[in-house]
Amino acid sequence: MSQGFVIWLTGLPGSGKTTIAQLLAEELRRFGCAVEILDSDEVRRKIYSDLGFSREDRGENLKRLTFIANLLIRNGVVVIVAAVSPYRAERAEVRAELQPFVEVYLKCPLEVCIQRHAKLYKEAQAGQILHMTGISDPYEEPENPEIVLETDQSTAEEAIQRILLTLEQSNYLKPDQAFSESDEEKVRQRLEALGYL
Amino acid sequence: MSQGFVIWLTGLPGSGKTTIAQLLAEELRRFGCAVEILDSDEVRRKIYSDLGFSREDRGENLKRLTFIANLLIRNGVVVIVAAVSPYRAERAEVRAELQPFVEVYLKCPLEVCIQRHAKLYKEAQAGQILHMTGISDPYEEPENPEIVLETDQSTAEEAIQRILLTLEQSNYLKPDQAFSESDEEKVRQRLEALGYL
Numbered sequence: 001m002s003q004g005f006v007i008w009l010t011g012l013p014g015s016g017k018t019t020i021a022q023l024l025a026e027e028l029r030r031f032g033c034a035v036e037i038l039d040s041d042e043v044r045r046k047i048y049s050d051l052g053f054s055r056e057d058r059g060e061n062l063k064r065l066t067f068i069a070n071l072l073i074r075n076g077v078v079v080i081v082a083a084v085s086p087y088r089a090e091r092a093e094v095r096a097e098l099q100p101f102v103e104v105y106l107k108c109p110l111e112v113c114i115q116r117h118a119k120l121y122k123e124a125q126a127g128q129i130l131h132m133t134g135i136s137d138p139y140e141e142p143e144n145p146e147i148v149l150e151t152d153q154s155t156a157e158e159a160i161q162r163i164l165l166t167l168e169q170s171n172y173l174k175p176d177q178a179f180s181e182s183d184e185e186k187v188r189q190r191l192e193a194l195g196y197l
Numbered sequence: 198m199s200q201g202f203v204i205w206l207t208g209l210p211g212s213g214k215t216t217i218a219q220l221l222a223e224e225l226r227r228f229g230c231a232v233e234i235l236d237s238d239e240v241r242r243k244i245y246s247d248l249g250f251s252r253e254d255r256g257e258n259l260k261r262l263t264f265i266a267n268l269l270i271r272n273g274v275v276v277i278v279a280a281v282s283p284y285r286a287e288r289a290e291v292r293a294e295l296q297p298f299v300e301v302y303l304k305c306p307l308e309v310c311i312q313r314h315a316k317l318y319k320e321a322q323a324g325q326i327l328h329m330t331g332i333s334d335p336y337e338e339p340e341n342p343e344i345v346l347e348t349d350q351s352t353a354e355e356a357i358q359r360i361l362l363t364l365e366q367s368n369y370l371k372p373d374q375a376f377s378e379s380d381e382e383k384v385r386q387r388l389e390a391l392g393y394l
Contacts, residue, residue, distance in 0.1 A: 034272050047261045050247060064244045068265055075231050075274050 002033055004073035005172050006098045007163070009082045010091060010142060011106030012134045013120060014113030016151040016159070017082035020106065023160050025080055031173055033078045038065050040083035053131035055087065062090050066097045073098065086133045088140040100172065104163060105145040110134050112152045146170075199230055201270035202369055203295045204360070206279045207288060207339060208303030209331045210317060211310030213348040213356075214279035217303065220357050222277055228370050230275045235262050237280035250328035252284065259287050263294045270295065283330045285337040297369065300342040301360060307331050309349045343367075 007024065009017045018039055025035045040061060044051060048064060051057040062085060069079045085091050095101045113134060114121040124132030131137045142148075147166050149159045167173045204221065206214040215236055222232045237258060241248060245261060248254040259282060266276045282288050292298045310331060311318040321329030328334045339345075344363050346356045364370045 036268055036272070043264075047264045050257075060247075067240075067244045068268065071233055071265065071269060072272065075233070075269065075272060077272050 002076050002078075002174070003100075003172065004076045005078055005100040005102065006069055006073060007078065007080045007102045007104060007167075008085070008091070008094065008098075009080065009104050009106060010085045010145075011151075012108060012110060012113045012139055013084060013132070014115075014117035015106035015108040016149075016156065017084075017106055019156055020104075020149070020151075020159055020163075021080045021082040023156055024163055027160055027164060028078055028080075028173075033173070034076060035078045035080065036072055038069060038079060038081045038083075040065065040081070040085075053133075053137070055131075058085075058087070058131075059090055062094055066094050069098055084133050084139070086137060086139040088143070091142065100170075102147065102163075102167070102170070102172070103142055103145040104147040104149060105142045106149050106151050107141075108151045199273055199275075199371070200297075200369065201231075201273045202275055202297040202299065203266055203270060204275065204277045204299045204301060204364075205282070205288070205291065205295075206277065206301050206303060207282045207342075208348070209305060209307060209310045209336055210281060210329070211312075211314035212303035212305040213346075213353065214281075214303055216353055217301075217346070217348075217356055217360075218277045218279040220353055221360055224357055224361060225275055225277075225370075230370070231273060232275045232277065233269055235266060235276060235278045235280075237262065237278070237282075240265075250330075250334070255282075255284070255328075256287055259291055263291050266295055281330050281336070283334060283336040285340070288339065297367075299344065299360075299364070299367070299369070300339055301344040301346060302339045302342040303346050303348050304338075305348045 009021055011017055018041070021037045021039060025037050028035045043065065044061065048061060051061050062083065065081060065083065069081060072079045085094070091103065095103065120129070121132070121135065123129050124135040127136075129136075133139050147163060149162060151159060154162075164173070206218055208214055215238070218234045218236060222234050225232045240262065241258065245258060248258050259280065262278060262280065266278060269276045282291070288300065292300065317326070318329070318332065320326050321332040326333075330336050344360060346359060348356060351359075361370070
C-alpha cells in the first residue's frame with residue numbers, strides 16, 4: 001500500500017481547480033498511486049444538494065468532505081480535494097484533521113476568473129446567486145500554502161509539474177515502490193526530465 | 198491490493214449490527230483485508246445530523262453511505278455497513294450500486310431487541326421517537342439475503358464464523374494472497390478449524 005495524503009486545491013471559482021485536479025490525478029496514477037478526486041461541486045450535486053453556500057453550509061460541506069477524505073487517506077489513497085474553501089479558519093481546521101496535507105493555492109485574478117466563467121459570474125453580479133465567492137462573499141488568501149500556482153501565468157501542464165516536484169521533494173512519491181513495472185520506464189523518463197536521474 | 202466488497206448488515210435496532218460489525222472487522226483484518234465500518238448511527242452523529250428517520254431521510258442517508266462505500270470498495274477496502282435499512286426497495290437500489298454485495302440479515306425477534314435496547318424502545322413506545330423501526334415504522338425482511346443470522350440463537354462468534362465461511366466459499370477471501378506473513382500461522386489455524394486444510 002502506498003502512502004495516502006491530501007492535495008487540497010483552493011481558489012476562486014474559475015481559478016482552475018477542476019482542470020488541475022483531473023490532470024494531476026492522471027499523472028499520479030502513472031506513478032502508481034491510488035487516487036480519488038473529491039470535487040466539491042460534483043459531490044454537492046451528487047449527495048449534498050441540501051447544502052447551500054452560507055458560511056455555515058460551506059463549513060458543513062468541508063466537514064463531510066474531510067470525513068470521506070480521511071477514510072480514503074488511511075487506506076493509502078491520494079485524495080485531491082477541489083473546493084473553493086474561502087475561509088482561512090476552516091482550511092486550518094481541515095488541515096488539522098487531514099494529514100499529510102498539501103495546500104495548493106490556485107491564485108488567479110478575479111477578472112480572469114470572470115472571463116473563464118462568464119455566465120456564473122454574471123448571474124452572481126446580477127444578484128441571482130447568493131454567497132458567490134469573489135463577488136458577494138470573501139476569499140481569504142492562504143498565508144502559508146505548500147504551493148502557490150498562478151494559473152493565469154502558466155499552463156496547466158506546468159502547474160502539474162510544480163505539484164509533482166513538490167510532492168517528490170517532500171517524499172510523498174516514492175518512485176522505487178509506488179509504480180508498477182509496466183510504468184517503470186515512463187516514470188524513469190519523468191524523473192530524468194525533472195533532473196532526478 | 199486485495200478485493201474490495203461490501204458486507205451490508207441489516208436488521209432491527211438491537212439485532213446486533215454494531216457488535217457483529219466490530220468483531221467481523223477485527224477478523225477480516227487478521228486475514229489481511231483493509232476494512233472500514235460505516236455504522237449508520239455513528240456516521241449520522243458525526244456528519245449527517247441533518248437527517249432524521251422519515252423514509253425520505255433514510256433514503257438520503259443510504260445514498261450518501263453508498264457514495265462513500267463505493268469510493269472505498271474501488272480502492273480495495275472491505276466496507277462493513279451497519280444500517281437498519283428497513284425498506285426492500287432501498288436495499289435493492291444499494292445492491293445495484295455496490296458490487297460485490299453481501300447482504301447479511303440479522304434476524305432477531307422484536308421482543309429480544311426490546312430487551313437489549315430497553316431505553317430506546319421505551320421512548321419509541323411512549324411516542325418520543327418518531328419513525329422507530331419495529332414500533333412505528335415497518336421493517337421489511339430481506340427475501341434473498343446472502344446470509345441470515347438468527348442473532349438470538351447463536352453467539353456473536355458463531356455468527357462471525359458463518360460470515361467468514363460464506364466469504365471464503367464465494368472467493369472474497371483469498372488466503373494465499375491476502376494476509377501478511379506474520380499472520381500466516383493464525384490464518385492457517387483458522388482455515389484448519391474451518392475444515393479447509
